[in-house]
Amino acid sequence: MGRFRSEKDSDYYKVLDDAINSYTWAAVVKLQERKVIDEVLGPIGQGKEAKIVLAKRHDGSYAVLKIFYPVPVRFTKSRYGYIFGDPRFRNLKISDQLHLVEIWCRKEYGNLSRAYEAGVQVPRPYGFYRNVMVMQFIGVGNMPAPRLEEVGLxxxxxxxxxxxxxxxxxxxxxxxxxxxxxxxxxxxxxxxGEKPWIIDWGSAVRRGHPKEHEYLRRDVERILQFFKNPLDPHYLFKRLVERGSYRGPLDVDQEGWLLVGGKRLLDD
Ligand SMILES: Nc1ncnc2c1ncn2[C@@H]1O[C@H](COP(=O)(O)OP(=O)(O)O)[C@@H](O)[C@H]1O
Ligand SMILES: [Mg+2]
Known part of the structure; x- marks a missing residue:
């Protein structure tokens, strides 16, 4: 019985794998037809849920494709859990799983675009199709910029x-x-080497989401921790939440700090 099941699983995986390849390839071709990208150059990075591929645009600049893997329900943990882990979705067909990956891609692209429009330092979004999103390449020449973690404090x-x-x-x-x-x-x-760029917007939530404060607190803590900064994380978190409830017009000073009621985040 056990053996029979595992054979079935591997068949299923194979079918899915073929589906991924042709499915992803079709999406990349679509992005070429739409002139979002010109040439595909090759993979430069690999995450848990996505592959990062270098491409060239028609103006000669580089871009990256973030290609999300469609992953079968029962092999998936981590952040898809909230969709895939839901018992209501247990019997999803392959086509439905592809669809969920499209939803994830659309969500990340939407968050990235929103951050970009608000003037956050993020790769410029260029477009997306199905499970593939395209954004500005962050790097020097064709060398991708390292993660802050790799650079080290x-x-x-x-x-x-x-x-x-x-x-x-x-x-x-x-x-x-x-x-x-x-x-x-x-x-x-x-x-x-000059500026920090914030990437990977798939987990972002809109304000008002039930996890808003939990996530904000954690984001604040991790940044203070990396910089070994003595600021009290709770103070910074509270300060952000207070400033977030301000309803007047926003301004940015010459140094790029947000002015809320005329004051910077770290002003008294
Ligand atoms: N716009 C980009 N320019 C250059 N490198 C990138 C870009 N986006 C992602 N990368 C590289 O790919 C890796 C994985 O991307 P990320 O969006 O963090 O995916 P994951 O969700 O798998 O963590 C990053 O750590 C980075 O090294
Ligand atoms: Mg990441």
Whole structure:
């Protein structure tokens, strides 16, 4: 019985794998037809749920494709859990699973676009189709920028300046974009030697989401932790929430800090 089942599982996987390849390929071709990208150059990174592929645009600039893998229900843990882990979805057909990956891709693309429009330092979104999204390549030449985690705190020339840049972006995300990133950590910040770029917006939630405060608190804590900053995380969290309830017009000063009622985040 056990043996029979595992054979069935591997057949199922194979069918799904073929489906992924042709399915993804068709999406990439569609993005080429729509002139979102020109040439596909090759993979540069691999995440748990996505593959990152370097591409060229028609103006000669680079872009990256983030290709989400469609993963069968029972092989999936982590962040798809809230859809895939739901018993109501236990008997999803392959076509439905592909559809869920499209929803995830659309969600991440939507969050990224919202952050971009609000002036957060993120890769510029170029377009998406099904399970493939296209965004600005962050790097120097064709070398992708390292993650802040790989750079390490001790190798930053001016850690304080990078910390402030991230705080400005964290606050803009919350107050100007009305989002909480939800997975902000040195693994999801790229550093090109000048500026930090915030990536990986799939877990972001709109303000008003039941996990808004939990995620915001965690994002704040992880950033303070990386920079070994003595600021009290609870103070910073509370300060952000207070400023978030302000209803007047927002302004940004010359240094890029959000002004809420004329004050910066770290002003008294
Ligand atoms: N716009 C980009 N420019 C350059 N490299 C990128 C870009 N987006 C992602 N990467 C690389 O791909 C890795 C995985 O991307 P990410 O969006 O964090 O996916 P995952 O959801 O799998 O964590 C990143 O850590 C980074 O190294
Ligand atoms: Mg990531």
């Amino acid at each position: 001790n190798n930053l020339d001016d850690p304080q300046a990078v910390f402030y840049e991230i705080l400005k972006n964290l606050e803009k995300t919350y107050i100007a974009a009305g989002l909480v990133h939800g997975d902000l950590s040195p693994f999801n910040v790229l550093y090109d």
